Amino acid sequence: MTFDYDLFVIGGGSGGVRAARVASATGAKVALAEEYRMGGTCVIRGCVPKKLMVFASGYSEMFDDARAYGWDVTEGPFNWPRFRVHMHKELDRLEGIYRKLLDGSNVEIFDARASLKDPHTVILSTGQEVSAKHILVATGGRPVVPEMPGSELGITSNEIFLLDEMPKSILIIGGGYIASEFAGILNGLGVEVTQFYRGAQILRGFDDEARGLVAEGMRAKGVDLHLGTNIVEMRAATKDDLKGLTEGVPMEDGHPAVVPHKSAGHGIWVKATNGTEKVYDQVMFATGRAPNTDGMGLEDAGVTVGRRAEIVVDEYSQTNIPSVYAIGDVTNRVQLTPVAIREGMAFVETVFKGNPTAVDHELIPSAVFTQPELGTVGLTEEQARDIEPVEIYCTSFKPMNHAFAGRDDRVLMKLVVSKATRKILGCHIVADHAGEMIQLVGIAVKMGATKEDFDRTVAVHPTMAEELVTMKEPVRSA
Structure with a gap:
C-alpha cells in the first residue's frame, strides 16, 4: 500500500x-x-x-x-x-x-x-x-479545572502568561509543582498570594523533609499557605461581599486597615473549607x-x-x-x-533505524522552581526505607550569601544511601540553583556512585554543594 x-x-x-x-x-x-x-x-x-x-x-x-x-x-x-x-x-x-x-x-x-x-x-x-x-x-x-459553580471565573497556568495586568491578590488552588512555583513567582512580583491545598503538605511525592523546608521557606517569604484547605464556593464579588469583608476590620485614620483590592463586581468571592471568606483579584487553578x-x-x-x-x-x-x-x-x-x-x-x-530502543525512565533528575528551589534524583527517604535498610546523610544551614545579607533562608543537602551496597539511592537539595546542582549529581547517581565515591571527591570551597561530599556520619538509619 x-x-x-x-x-x-x-x-x-x-x-x-x-x-x-x-x-x-x-x-x-x-x-x-x-x-x-x-x-x-x-x-x-x-x-x-x-x-x-x-x-x-x-x-x-x-x-x-x-x-x-x-x-x-x-x-x-x-x-x-x-x-x-x-x-x-x-x-x-x-x-x-x-x-x-x-x-x-x-x-x-x-x-x-x-x-x-x-x-x-x-x-x-x-x-x-x-x-x-x-x-x-x-x-x-x-490543565484540569474542577467542576464546581463559578470555576469558569478562574484561570490556569495557560492564561497566567497572557494577563493584561498583574493582580494585586490571587488565590492559587493546588499543591503540586505548578501551584507552588507560581505562588513563589507571583509573591516575588509583589502579588498578595494565598495558596490552598487540600493535602497535609505540598509537593506530594517528593521527599518529606525537602518539601517541608520548601513550604517553610515559602511562608517565610510571604506566601499565605493553607494546608488541609480547599475551596467550597466561588462567584463574582458583589458590593455586599466587599462590605461584609470590611466589617469588624481594624480602622486606620477612619478607613479599614485591610481593604479588598477590587471594587464591587470585579473581584472573585471565595469561601474556603476553613470557614474564611475573601475576595481576590484572580483565582488560579493548578489542580492537575x-x-x-x-x-x-x-x-x-x-x-x-x-x-x-x-x-x-x-x-x-x-x-x-x-x-x-x-x-x-x-x-x-x-x-x-x-x-x-x-x-x-x-x-x-x-x-526508522531498526534498532529497538526503550527509554530508561529510572533515576531521572528534576527540579521544582519554587522559592526556595528543589532539586531531586532517585528515591525519597520514605520510598527507600520501604525497600531496604538505608542511612540518611543530611545537613541544613544558612548559606554564606544569605547569612551575610541577613536573610533566614536555609539550605538542605540530603543523601539516601543503601546500607547493603552503599549506593546513593537518592539525593535531594533545597537551595538557590538546586536544579543546576542536581543535574550534575544525577550523572553520578545514574552511574551507581557510592557514598564512598562522594567521600573521595575533594570539596569545592566555599560553595553550598561542597556539603554533598563532606557529610561523614549519617544522621539516622531507616
Missing part, C-alpha cells in the same frame, strides 16, 4: 518536533500538524515563560541583598506590561526556531488540528485527509493536568486509552495498533520535556 507520508506527527511540542526532524534525516517523508503554536506547552505556556518569570520575581529580594552588600540601589515597582512584551518576543523567537528547524529538515508543516480516522489516516481541521505508514501522537497535556486525547479519534482507530485519558503504550511507545505510537505527556508516563525528547529519539531508533 502506498502512503502519502512515512510518518505523520500530531503535535508540535519538543518531543514531536524532535521525532519529526530525526525521522526525516533517515530519508523518511515526514509531516507534522500543530493546531496552536509550534513549541508546545514547554516553550509557549510552560517551562520557558515560567522560568523567565522565576528570574523576574527573584529581583525583589536582590534589591535588599544588594544594599546589604554595599550597593546603593533604588527599588521601583515591577512593570508587568513591559516584561510581558519582552517575554512574548522571546517565545516568538523560539517558535520561529522550531519552524526553521522543521523547514530545514524537510518536514511538511500543517497549521491545523489533526485527528485519526483509522490506523493509517489523519483528518485535518481544514478538511484534508492524508495517509501515513506510521502515526506518532505527541499532543501533550492540558490531563492528557490531550479528547476528540483525537483514537477510538475510531482502535487505540486503547487508559482510565486517566492517557494513550496506553509499551516500552517502545507503541500502542495496541502497530502503526500508531505516542510519546510525551499524552502517555502520562513521566511528564517532563527532556523525557518526551528522549522518547521521540527512541521512537525513531526503533521504527
